[in-house]
Amino acid sequence: xxxxxxxxxxxxxxxxxxxxxxxxxxxxxxxxxxxxxxxxxxxxxxxxxxxxxxxxxxxxxxxxxxxxxxxxxxxxxxxxxxxxxxxxxxxxxxxxxxxxxxxxxxxxxxxxxxxxxxxxxxxxxxxxxxxxxxxxxxxxxxxxxxxxxxxxxxxxxxxxxxxxxxxxxxxxxxxxxxxxxxxxxxxxxxxxxxxxxxxxxxxxxxxxxxxxxxxxxxxxxxxxxxxxxxxxxxxxxxxxxxxxxxxxxxxxxxxxxxxxxxxxxxxxxxxxxxxxxxxxxxxxxxxxxxxxxxxxxxxxxxxxxxxxxxxxxxxxxxxxxxxxxxxxxxxxxxxxxx
Amino acid sequence: xxxxxxxxxxxxxxxxxxxxxxxxxxxxxxxxxxxxxxxxxxxxxxxxxxxxxxxxxxxxxxxxxxxxxxxxxxxxxxxxxxxxxxxxxxxxxxxxxxxxxxxxxxxxxxxxxxxxxxxxxxxxxxxxxxxxxxxxxxxxxxxxxxxxxxxxxxxxxxxxxxxxxxxxxxxxxxxxxxxxxxxxxxxxxxxxxxxxxxxxxxxxxxxxxxxxxxxxxxxxxxxxxxxxxxxxxxxxxxxxxxxxxxxxxxxxxxxxxxxxxxxxxxxxxxxxxxxxxxxxxxxxxxxxxxxxxxxxxxxxxxxxxxxxxxxxxxxxxxxxxxxxxxxxxxxxxxxxxx
DNA sequence: TTAGAAAATGAAAGCGCTTTCATTAAAGAT
DNA sequence: ATCTTTAATGAAAGCGCTTTCATTTTCTAA
Numbered sequence: 192x193x194x195x196x197x198x199x200x201x202x203x204x205x206x207x208x209x210x211x212x213x214x215x216x217x218x219x220x221x222x223x224x225x226x227x228x229x230x231x232x233x234x235x236x237x238x239x240x241x242x243x244x245x246x247x248x249x250x251x252x253x254x255x256x257x258x259x260x261x262x263x264x265x266x267x268x269x270x271x272x273x274x275x276x277x278x279x280x281x282x283x284x285x286x287x288x289x290x291x292x293x294x295x296x297x298x299x300x301x302x303x304x305x306x307x308x309x310x311x312x313x314x315x316x317x318x319x320x321x322x323x324x325x326x327x328x329x330x331x332x333x334x335x336x337x338x339x340x341x342x343x344x345x346x347x348x349x350x351x352x353x354x355x356x357x358x359x360x361x362x363x364x365x366x367x368x369x370x371x372x373x374x375x376x377x378x379x380x381x382x383x384x385x386x387x388x389x390x391x392x393x394x395x396x397x398x399x400x401x402x403x404x405x406x407x408x409x410x411x412x413x414x415x416x417x418x419x420x421x422x423x424x425x426x427x428x429x430x431x432x433x434x435x436x437x438x439x440x441x442x443x444x445x446x447x448x449x450x451x452x453x454x455x456x457x458x459x460x461x462x463x464x465x466x467x468x469x470x471x472x473x474x475x476x477x478x479x480x481x482x483x484x485x486x487x488x489x490x491x492x493x494x495x496x497x498x499x500x501x502x503x504x505x506x507x508x509x510x511x512x513x514x515x516x517x518x519x520x521x522x523x524x525x526x527x528x529x
Numbered sequence: 530x531x532x533x534x535x536x537x538x539x540x541x542x543x544x545x546x547x548x549x550x551x552x553x554x555x556x557x558x559x560x561x562x563x564x565x566x567x568x569x570x571x572x573x574x575x576x577x578x579x580x581x582x583x584x585x586x587x588x589x590x591x592x593x594x595x596x597x598x599x600x601x602x603x604x605x606x607x608x609x610x611x612x613x614x615x616x617x618x619x620x621x622x623x624x625x626x627x628x629x630x631x632x633x634x635x636x637x638x639x640x641x642x643x644x645x646x647x648x649x650x651x652x653x654x655x656x657x658x659x660x661x662x663x664x665x666x667x668x669x670x671x672x673x674x675x676x677x678x679x680x681x682x683x684x685x686x687x688x689x690x691x692x693x694x695x696x697x698x699x700x701x702x703x704x705x706x707x708x709x710x711x712x713x714x715x716x717x718x719x720x721x722x723x724x725x726x727x728x729x730x731x732x733x734x735x736x737x738x739x740x741x742x743x744x745x746x747x748x749x750x751x752x753x754x755x756x757x758x759x760x761x762x763x764x765x766x767x768x769x770x771x772x773x774x775x776x777x778x779x780x781x782x783x784x785x786x787x788x789x790x791x792x793x794x795x796x797x798x799x800x801x802x803x804x805x806x807x808x809x810x811x812x813x814x815x816x817x818x819x820x821x822x823x824x825x826x827x828x829x830x831x832x833x834x835x836x837x838x839x840x841x842x843x844x845x846x847x848x849x850x851x852x853x854x855x856x857x858x859x860x861x862x863x864x865x866x867x
Numbered sequence: 868t869t870a871g872a873a874a875a876t877g878a879a880a881g882c883g884c885t886t887t888c889a890t891t892a893a894a895g896a897t
Numbered sequence: 898a899t900c901t902t903t904a905a906t907g908a909a910a911g912c913g914c915t916t917t918c919a920t921t922t923t924c925t926a927a
Contacts, residue, residue, distance in 0.1 A: 196669070198913055209877045214915060224875065239669060244647040245592060246913035248583035249882045256647065265608035273602055274629060286643050289627040291612060305624045309582045309594065331534070331577060416815055451815050474812070477754055477789050536883055547907045552885060562905065584883035587912045868927100875922065882915085893904070 197238035206234035217242070248310055257500055258288045258306035259315040260299060262384075266414065266444070267472040269317070272339070272493030276315060279497035285312075294413070296322050296383050307332045313500040315493075319343050319350065320385035335503040337496040340386055340487075342512055349503075351495045351513040355386045358485045358517045359393030362467045363439055365483070365519055367401060370528035371437035371465060374398060375408035377422050377449055379441040387411075387441050390469060394439050408435055412445070419448025427456070436464060436528050443468035443475045446482055450524060461526030471520055480523025488515050535576035544572035555580070586648050595838055596626045596644035597653040598637060600722075604752065604782070605810040607655070610677070610831030614653060617835035623650075632751070634660050634721050645670045651838040653831075657681050657688065658723035673841040675834040678724055678825075680850055687841075689833045689851040693724045696823045696855045697731030700805045701777055703821070703857055705739060708866035709775035709803060712736060713746035715760050715787055717779040725749075725779050728807060732777050746773055750783070757786025765794065774802060774866050781806035781813045784820055788862060799864030809858055818861025826853050 203213035208227060215222045216231035223231075234240075248254040257280055261269045277287040288311055290302035303325055306314065314329060314336040329336050338350035366374070376394055379387035391409070398404055408431075412422040419440065427433055440446035446468030453460050460466055460480065468475055468484035475482035492515055499509045541551035546565060553560045554569035561569075572578075586592040595618055599607045615625040626649055628640035641663055644652065652667060652674040667674050676688040704712070714732055717725035729747070736742055746769075750760040757778065765771055778784035784806030791798050798804055798818065806813055806822035813820035830853055837847045 196671075200913075210914085211878080211916080212876055215876085218915080222875075227875080241642070241666070241670075242646050243587075243913050245583040245586035246882090247915075249581075249587050249884085250913075250915040252882070252915090254583060263608075264602055264611055265605060267603060270601075270603035270608060274631070277629060281640070281643070286647055287627065289611075289625070291615060293612070302619070304579070305619070308580050309624055328579075332579075333534075416811055420815065448815070451817065454817055473754055477758065477786070478816075479789065479792055538883075548884085549886080549908075550906055553906085556885080560905075565905080581883050584912090585885075587914085588883075588885040590885090590912070870927085871925085873922100873924070875920100877920075878918090880915105880917085882913105885910105885912085887908105887910085889906105889908080891904105891906070893902105895900100895902075897898105897900080 197235075197240045198243070199240070202231060202234045202238055202240045205238060206230040253312050253504075254310040255284055256286045256288050256309065256311050257313045257315065257497070258290065258303075258309070258311035260303050260306065261289070261291045261317055262294050264289065264291050267474075268442075268470050268487065268489040271490045272496075275490040275493035276497045279494050280501070283501050285501070294380065294384065300325050300328075304328060307334075312504055313337070315339060315496045315500065317341075318385045319348060320383060320388075322383075335500055337499055339492050339496050341389070342514065346511060349499065349509070349511055351492055351499060351515065353487070353515055353517045355389035356393040356396070358487075359390035359439070359469065360397040361393075361517075361519055362469065362483075362485050363394045363397035365521065366437040366439065366465055366467060366525060367397065369437075369465065369525060372401075372403060372528070373435040373437065374403065374405040375426055375435040375438045376405050376410070377419060377426070377438065377440040377445045378409060378411045379414045379445070380411050387414075390441050405435075405439075407431075414442050414444055416444045416448045416451075419445035420452045421448075423449035423452040427452070427458075433458070433464070437525075438464060438466045440466065440468050443470045443472045443482060443484055446484065446524070447474060447478060450478070450482065460524050463529055465525040465528075467525060475520075476522070483522045483525040484520055486518045486520045488517075491515050535573075535578045536581070537578070540569060540572045540576055540578045543576060544568040591650050591842075592648040593622055594624045594626050594647065594649050595651045595653065595835070596628065596641075596647070596649035598641050598644065599627070599629045599655055600632045602627065602629050605812075606780075606808050606825065606827040609828045610834075613828040613831035614835040617832050618839070621839050623839070632718065632722065638663050638666075642666060645672075650842055651675070653677060653834045653838065655679075656723045657686060658721060658726075660721075673838055675837055677830050677834050679727070680852065684849060687837065687847070687849055689830055689837060689853065691825070691853055691855045693727035694731040694734070696825075697728035697777070697807065698735040699731075699855075699857055700807065700821075700823050701732045701735035703859065704775040704777065704803055704805060704863060705735065707775075707803065707863060710739075710741060710866070711773040711775065712741065712743040713764055713773040713776045714743050714748070715757060715764070715776065715778040715783045716747060716749045717752045717783070718749050725752075728779050743773075743777075745769075752780050752782055754782045754786045754789075757783035758790045759786075761787035761790040765790070765796075771796070771802070775863075776802060776804045778804065778806050781808045781810045781820060781822055784822065784862070785812060785816060788816070788820065798862050801867055803863040803866075805863060813858075814860070821860045821863040822858055824856045824858045826855075829853050 203210045216228045292299035319341045341352040378391045381388040410422045412418045468482045471484045471486035541548045554566045630637035657679045679690040681688045716729045719726040748760045750756045806820045809822045809824035
């Protein structure tokens, strides 16, 4: 393997121009004459020139990379958002640097630090709830940051998302309209996850408005199919048994896990029990009888976050808050109260 | 937002040592006296020092980042492999740079180039089948590269994986042992995907060994639940109808899609039709009646690739080829021929 | 033509670090 | 105490690029 790699200086020399001209020819073609630009391009191609990102970043003080810090990449909604971000950035010559923290706050700080050290020009974070230290380092870095999947009640931060509370209340409302009065909830861990917290609050509020409550039938667990199923098992195995006709879930994975457990036990859905999810992942539509859920345009969230970041990096202003539409999708897991 | 960020020179000054000493104190603590190191560390903490990755990369000629180029991140097996790589790298101070190409060859080259320009110290690729140009740029970059999810028949490249052909043949064998003689296949696109190609070849070989063939009942489609379902629909809607008792699928997403379509149509699985998948994603175990599939230790593939890369970067030798164990998991979708 | 303005180019100074290489301080040997 | 040997530190030279700033070339207008 030959380790020699042509530098811009080599290209410039080969093209018979100065280093600065070569640099301009590549970065700002408008600043050089057409024939010069061509000479440089030819030389670059001839030598197989590949720009040196670090040098470029050091000199220009921008890395043309954006960092995204996700709870996990092993969830379809984040996977599709990631794809969307990467695509959008790619079309503007930016690269996405990805980091996941598995819902662990200390890991989140560590990986965010790592991204910042790598010199990302901007950051995409999920949710508005983060350790104080994280806000500090981001602030200190002085780079634009977009918070996603949420709105910021303080109106201070830049975010693209929707009201998890309202959306969750909407799903609950749907069940109320079907006549359900006895509710159970499968929630994600609320401790350091504002989306989970808001969704749970939404259910509580919608119920409270009717003088109802799900207290004693609320379980928190990790967002995953397996955990959803296990939580459903725990819920059904309580002494009280199945003392509810409606189950509101913090996301589709939990809901589908619960649904599978019901199918296993022969509990008819929606005959005996109605279930709602949240997110509308592909599987929600595919798995019979089809999961009633709140549709969230995940890819759009990612895309908008990327676009906004690019705008801000270009020095343009964007609205502090950008809402994406969420929508109730009624499928087969919800029906009238038995 | 204050944009001032302390440089190492500031730390050195504040600690009352020279720039070089400060640098050593951070990078090679063994080279400085204990008290000096402490002085530097204190100063760094005091100033909130954050190393400048680009400068470091430029000076040291290594970026402490590894790039991974995946077909997609929207597939549980790649998601978990990614997590594993990131975790392993993180524990050694490396960061993962991720890029996905959506199974499009030209995108693959583009994003790989982008990673190389960003100065990754090593690369993880999926499969052994890549455009010639990609091999060239990687070669030219002169960095270590690990090919995953496959073995390299030429024995030339570094890879960690398994024989897709043998594994696929193993699944087919299982169906043959159950008495099946009429096979259909749902394959991924084989054009530029050696895993899909090898898996299909494995089925063909296993069948041929018994004088059988699935010709005319082989469909290629995109690896996804929805596409699997659509392909199954197409297969069943042929004039010939359901002229097979066993369906071998290129991965679990296709198999589960097919399974859902069967459930929709009231085709009993495995009563009337047996189905096998490949990968053993979480859903395979959860979705009744449980998908018979080849288990692939995805996270382990990622982890090993990361470990090997780190070893090689540390100047140590590793075996050119590392096999991970794959295993047939018999669940509820396969049964004796009707 | 030729002065003056505009466009294109080149020279050179860094960007913030790492890393020789030379120097000084500490430690060990005589 | 003096001379080596070794450990610790500092000075300075880049790493490969971008970006002022100064200079040269080209164009426009009188």
